[in-house]
Amino acid sequence: MKKTHISVATVLIGGLALTGCTSPEPTGGGEEEGEAREFELVESTPSASGEIDAIDWALSEEPNSLDPDRANGGDSDAVIANVCEGLFRMQTDLSVEPWLAESVQQPDDVTFVLGIRSGVTFHSGRDMTADDVVWSLERHSRPESGESDEFSNITAIEKTGDMEVTLTLEEPDPQFEYRMAGGAGIILDSEVASAQGQDYGTAGSEDACTGPYVLDEWNVGSNLSISRYDDYWHTDGRALSESVTFTWGDETTVANMVRAGNVDGTFLAEPTLVPTIEDVEGMSIYYGASTGAEKLIPTDRGNATDPRIRKALSLAMDRQGIVTAGLQGIGEPWKSPAGPGAWGYARDTFEAAYDAIEGVPVSPEEADIEQAKELVAEAGVPDGPIVVASNGTQLRNVIANATVSAGEQIGLDVEVRMYSDAEYGELFSSPEARADVDFVSDDWYLSKPEALGLYDNLLPGESSNYLGYEGDEYVELYKKAAAIYEEDERAGVVSELQALALDEMLWIPLASAPITLVLDDALTGAPTSFVYRTYPWAAGIGAAS
Numbered sequence: 001m002k003k004t005h006i007s008v009a010t011v012l013i014g015g016l017a018l019t020g021c022t023s024p025e026p027t028g029g030g031e032e033e034g035e036a037r038e039f040e041l042v043e044s045t046p047s048a049s050g051e052i053d054a055i056d057w058a059l060s061e062e063p064n065s066l067d068p069d070r071a072n073g074g075d076s077d078a079v080i081a082n083v084c085e086g087l088f089r090m091q092t093d094l095s096v097e098p099w100l101a102e103s104v105q106q107p108d109d110v111t112f113v114l115g116i117r118s119g120v121t122f123h124s125g126r127d128m129t130a131d132d133v134v135w136s137l138e139r140h141s142r143p144e145s146g147e148s149d150e151f152s153n154i155t156a157i158e159k160t161g162d163m164e165v166t167l168t169l170e171e172p173d174p175q176f177e178y179r180m181a182g183g184a185g186i187i188l189d190s191e192v193a194s195a196q197g198q199d200y201g202t203a204g205s206e207d208a209c210t211g212p213y214v215l216d217e218w219n220v221g222s223n224l225s226i227s228r229y230d231d232y233w234h235t236d237g238r239a240l241s242e243s244v245t246f247t248w249g250d251e252t253t254v255a256n257m258v259r260a261g262n263v264d265g266t267f268l269a270e271p272t273l274v275p276t277i278e279d280v281e282g283m284s285i286y287y288g289a290s291t292g293a294e295k296l297i298p299t300d301r302g303n304a305t306d307p308r309i310r311k312a313l314s315l316a317m318d319r320q321g322i323v324t325a326g327l328q329g330i331g332e333p334w335k336s337p338a339g340p341g342a343w344g345y346a347r348d349t350f351e352a353a354y355d356a357i358e359g360v361p362v363s364p365e366e367a368d369i370e371q372a373k374e375l376v377a378e379a380g381v382p383d384g385p386i387v388v389a390s391n392g393t394q395l396r397n398v399i400a401n402a403t404v405s406a407g408e409q410i411g412l413d414v415e416v417r418m419y420s421d422a423e424y425g426e427l428f429s430s431p432e433a434r435a436d437v438d439f440v441s442d443d444w445y446l447s448k449p450e451a452l453g454l455y456d457n458l459l460p461g462e463s464s465n466y467l468g469y470e471g472d473e474y475v476e477l478y479k480k481a482a483a484i485y486e487e488d489e490r491a492g493v494v495s496e497l498q499a500l501a502l503d504e505m506l507w508i509p510l511a512s513a514p515i516t517l518v519l520d521d522a523l524t525g526a527p528t529s530f531v532y533r534t535y536p537w538a539a540g541i542g543a544a545s
Contacts, residue, residue: 041289042286042287043288043527045519045526045527046525048524048525048540048542049542050542051240051242051542051543053241053243054241054243054245055245056244056264057245057246057247057263057264058247058248058265059075059266060075060249060254060268060269061075062248063075063076063246066083066205066207066215067202068080068140068146068183069145069147069201070146070201072146074269074445077533078267079246080183081211081533081535081537082211082213082239082537082538082539083207083211083215083226084186084207084209084210085100086187087099087180088101089181089534089535090178090449090534091535092527092529094341094529096177096178096181099117100116100120100210101114101116103115104177109169109172110171111166111167111169112166113160114164114166115163116128116165117163117233120210121210122192123189123207123229124208126191128189129163131190132187133159134158136188136190137151137167137185138157140186141157146183147183149462150184153170153173154169155168156168171483172483173482173483174452174483174484174485178449178450178453179448181448182447186209188209189208189209192207192208203220204218211229212237212536212539213227213229214228214229216243223246224245224246225243225244225246226243226538228243237539239536240525241541244538251269251270251272254266254268254269254273255277258280258518261280265517265518265520265523265526267515267516267517267518268517270327270393270394270513270516271327271513271514272327272328272393272394272395274516282520283518283519285516286516286517287515287516287528288514288515288527288530289340289341289530290341290443290513290530291339292339293336293337293338293339293509293512294322294395294441294511294512295444295507296399296403296439296440296507296510297440297444297466298310298439298466299437299439299467301387301436301437302382303382303386303387304467305467306379307503307504308379309375309376309379309386309412310504310508311359311375311505312373312379312412313410313412314360314508314509315364315371316364316368316369316409317508318402318405319333319334319360319361319362320362320363321363322398322399326398326402327513331514332512333362333510333511334509334512335360336354336357336498336502336509337455337498337506338446338451339443340512341529341530342446342450342453344448345487345491346488346491349488353495353499357502359505360509369409369410373411376412381412385415386407386412386414386438387436387439388400388403388416388441389418389424389434390419391419392419396424396441397416399441399510401416403416417436428440428464429463431466444457444507447533447534451494451498455478455481455494455501456482458507459474459478460475471500474500478497481496515528515532522543523541523544524541524542524544526538526540
């Protein structure tokens with residue numbers, strides 16, 4: 001029989017109590033009925049007992065770049081995480097520890113003095129220096145870099161000793177170590193990366209990193225391989241597999257790879273594939289915490305700019321139907337823009353604030369529909385249809401159709417517009433591409449367990465603030481939270497920020513789905529949570545006992 005790790009349990013992930021969730025019977029709102037499921041969240045699979053020759057791994061799409069400043073998406077990150085390393089590293093228990101930075105001192109609230117680890121070699125064989133650290137951070141901070149937003153509060157990056165770098169901030173930042181544990185903290189070989197210029201990170205280029213694996217070969221459109229770096233500086237973290245080969249395809253292709261036994265594992269883009277592969281002999285399915293939550297993201301096109309329209313749609317959305325039909329019951333209706341994995345500290349505070357949220361029903365009742373109709377009457381029905389985008393996947397279609405159904409119940413005309421995957425991706429980066437769309441849906445995950453990191457996306461001027469929202473109270477509350485290092489106090493203010501975002505319904509939360517790992521029973525040692533996007537998850541995979 002197929003082994004699927006599904007059970008009712010409360011487990012500890014990094015000291016955080018996370019409870020397996022049971023989905024009730026379907027209540028509508030989706031294309032097809034799924035089954036009620038129960039699932040357990042685990043931190044990682046058991047440690048491996050020995051080395052293996054190779055791993056074959058499936059990605060949901062080909063990486064667009066292995067340059068952390070140009071990479072876009074979880075699949076690029078999943079490869080980079082095994083090749084490159086940062087000043088700090090998030091562990092599988094969601095804690096963060098100094099990594100390429102051996103030590104950190106904080107003489108005041110806006111100064112971080114990093115002692116750079118000696119004895120670290122790049123894959124070129126050259127020793128890492130403080131100059132490489134300064135060069136890398138300055139590269140990440142360039143306006144054209146995908147990591148530049150993580151440096152908006154940093155006013156100076158200076159070499160202050162042979163192996164010491166000091167960063168000066170404009171304002172206190174309790175997220176600093178989290179930021180430096182992601183792409184913004186990756187240290188590159190300045191000689192190798194600068195010599196390649198714009199070609200760095202593309203197929204045929206040499207990597208410039210320090211991690212347990214080195215880029216081996218990238219055959220565009222076919223596969224990408226990495227091999228163990230035998231001179232890796234962290235001997236205890238030596239990779240257990242000699243090589244990893246990545247192939248990719250859409251969700252159907254990935255499912256077929258698993259069913260045919262062509263791959264050893266994959267992190268599923270969505271849990272919708274689980275029913276098609278859970279009977280595969282010799283493969284197991286694991287679930288881990290995610291920082292993401294499925295949500296409807298409004299644009300400034302016009303029909304969704306009135307918060308009363310957004311709040312009315314939220315009241316009428318059938319979230320349980322979305323979970324059942326769109327996520328195959330693997331998830332739960334969700335009331336917050338940030339997923340449960342974003343509560344990396346002061347969890348009791350976040351849970352209490354979450355429980356107090358109103359206006360985000362699991363499934364709408366008559367009172368919710370009546371309240372929504374009143375809001376629409378106050379705002380006035382938009383002149384044209386509200387347009388929601390879909391890329392044709394099961395989950396996006398279910399969410400789009402659930403929005404149509406919600407609109408019908410409260411007197412709003414909602415229309416679905418279909419896009420190819422490439423076109424759908426453009427909606428998130430191009431104002432011109434989304435000029436004819438009122439809502440796009442996405443899980444919008446974070447690379448760090450810090451809910452505050454989600455709410456900066458809604459600040460005025462942020463490229464991801466598609467709505468063009470400008471709220472003075474919101475800005476002031478964000479600044480207040482962003483200056484608090486004491487975690488319990490910060491969690492309280494972040495919860496106030498969450499309440500304000502929901503009062504304006506800046507993003508409409510819908511559902512939370514776990515990270516889904518599929519792994520051959522002969523293998524073990526992989527983490528199961530979102531940390532795989534920044535942690536060298538493949539290095540720990542080896543033989544099962």
